[in-house]
Amino acid sequence: MSTTLSELLRARAAAEPDQDALKVAGSGTLTFENWWRRSDAVAAGLMRRGVAPGDRVGLVFGSPDWLDYAVAFFGVLKAGAVAVPLSDRLSGADTDAMLAHCGAALVLRAGQLPTAEGPVRTPEPGDLAQILYTSGTTGRPKGVAATHGNLAYGWGGRRRPFAHSRTLAHAFPIGTNAGQWMLANAVGAHPAVLTLGHFTPGRFARMIEEHRVGTVFLVPTMAIELLAAGAHLKSDLSSVLLLGSAAAPLPGKVAADLSAAFPRATIANYYTSTEAAPAQTVMLYDAARPSSVGRPASGGAVRVATADGEPLPAGATGEVWMRSPTASRTYYGDAAASAGVFRGGWVRMGDLGYLDGDGYLYLVDRESDVVKSGAHKVSTLHVEEAVYEHPSVVEAAAFGVPHPALGTAVAVAVVGGVDHTDLRAFLRSRLAPHELPQHLITLDALPRNHGGKVDKRALREVVR
Template identity: 60%
Template sequence: MSTIARPARAPAVPATLPELLAHRALTEPDRVALVAGDEQITFGAWQARAVAVAAGLRGLGLAAGDRVALHYGAAGWNDYAVAFAGVLRAGLVAVPVSDRLAPAEVRHVLTHSGATVVLGRSGLDGVRCMTLADLSGGTLPEPPGPRDLAQILYTSGTTGVPKGVGATHANLAHGCTLDPRRRPLAHSGHFLHAFPVGSNAGQTMLVNALNARAAALTAGTFTPGRFAKLIARHAVGTVFLVPAMAIELLHAGVHTTHDLSGVRLIGSTAAALPPAVAAQLAAAYPAATIVNYYTSTEAAPAQTAMVFDPERPAALGRPTVAADLMIAGPDRQPLPAGEVGDVWLRSPTAARSYYRDGDASAEVFHGRWVRMGDVGRLDADGYLYLVDRDSDVVKSGAHKVSTLQVEHALHEHPLVREAAAFGVPHPVLGAAVAAAVVTDGPLTAPQLRTFLLERLAGHELPGRLLFLDRLPRNDNGKILKRELRQLLDDDRATP
């Protein structure tokens, strides 16, 4: 008896995040979606509040495509999530702004984006500032379409003025599902993070809250002790960190003083996790899978992911589709495995772009391909290895020195907790390598250089060493190397 083959049913996917929230509110209204402090929000409540915000915003006279800034801090994560969902449902464009930004940075974001309304904090000149309680009335408009602009997210600005990265609804909703059997983080009751509002990592956590089976738990301001208490209290199964947080957790030894045995996944993002730190995490949390994620504000949702592998400790993994990762020369043509060039990722959906900056967009975005600003190589199996940030490579005489390689070597010293390498001007070589370190005990420059002799070539050895109590970082946990260069004139710099 013959059978008739039936075509495979396409997976149920949402076109926009408002569609996803509405679906979860309909099918799981009482399921907890967000937890911040003592407040928790179910999907039903999230949807009801977001719809009220959307109607209230349109009641102010705002039209589709108008920009609304969301100025919130760690204590307001739940209100921020409601505001974000409401702005998108109203067909407006969300502009997340962290309350950790300096006033001048906030003014730049508001001016550049053209936002005329700010939800959250008040006291900003030239714009209308409101709380969610101030919104009332209005008519709910038609839902936005997948091609409409949904968000403008400003880069962290470690090397210059932050740029606004625009993303469509299709870009934000890519990878989400309406099928409960396909929900990620199914092994967890809660996933925990401490990422700030206005960061790409924070936005990823917000999408996770909409899409994952686990509820989102926000730690607010990060401290190792508070983070560990939340893990133990809520039996957290998934933890998301940046490398700086991972280093602090290890240094504090919270895995020896709290019951963290329920952790099954530790995800690191925002910067490459040093191999030595990844190995320490694996030892401290033997039941957990350690995953390093590589993406950027510009490239998301494109990314690579790598489960820590002692055989490939420095690898950053592969994308879901191998052809979506490329190492290219200046002509944007692919280079063979082993050769060093620019790292490119291809977005699986509508690519992002720089808002109101066509020249900058032309340098970074080509179709769905995004130049990451990193230099790297692929091995024979297609795994990505970073050499350095393009702007951080030190051109010293006839050599090009990878600051990442120098940092990896520094992290191998048992007394080095944190490390950063960077280039400084040199009268003969053009540039030379310097490094800043935070140590857990007495360590001299000669002792550290002796340790490095077996790990680095002569031209890679730091000519000057800076011993600090902490490394300067931005809100996303990225080291501000420009500030380290300024500190070299301080007497803490050891020649």
């Protein structure tokens, strides 16, 4: 039966009015009843300002503002409008471009929420609810439109997810698909959802210890920072029973290190995209399949196919497609781009990969990141997996740079005190000659976008 997030919040507020739904460490708590009543007031305030059904409303908030953001998001939905979540860490030019692209009628920010009294609207599952912009790591960000039914799919059952935990902690930023997943968890999952205003490994670990967190979600770079800082040795993290990684591939070596650092926790790697959600694959760490991103979950499906969408047999590398278990998303205002990505419920992921005989998915690379070096095609993910095996490497990113003879050559940026000569010797036994990096650079930190993904375009500029 189709439902909406607003209906789910209404039901939680009626059944558990005083239960904590969302918390920001050191800043406050939002109960289900307060969330419901405050978002009602914002919806009425928006309607009094003339916001009509289907109007787009920009939500520009930062990580310390999760409570106000959650109220504003549901206020927009209850006004019958379309929420456009944006991080306040975006440049002014990028923010303006996104707001102009979607034709936003109004912009809300922390501390500037309109309120009023009066009736609110009841959106239908098929109504447009959200436009979420992609990270833009491979080109201009696109606005991905989702209906109320899409956002609420899978929630509202008799058993709420993560029932083993009283508290679920994350550090995902506002304006990302992972962040929106945590917002839905706050409405539909069993534990209260906890975050913090600014991530550092020490602060995050201390928060886990203080609140006895049972479930933790991170992006890979945060997991790497936790391990490098030894935060798991300085705080008691024994309460963690599930540690999930999302938003980017989790290197097999990092997954192994997390498994050792959190011996009571199951390590889970989640693979999806802003376009494909709620379809996803999930991989519980298995030393026999350290680099797999798992098998389909949440009622979806996955296949590896040709560019025309024809399925390929197990072991063959091709394009990764995922099938949404509910109404598919689409690119807002861009029918041409939508036609190339959304086909009959299937979503073209933009990744290359293969399925093994048991249906486990392995990513080979982003289509746009494959390095065409001479007569060879090199997987940057494969190169990165090999580099991560070196004990002195903290972080690594492989990418292509222009080469006068090969056309493109492999370059690798590393974080950590590794000697380049030693690393080259280390890699010779792990990579084919055409996969070995022509360029090695050491950086204090890898450049990332606001969603935590490595910005390989910025890395190419460093090498040139």
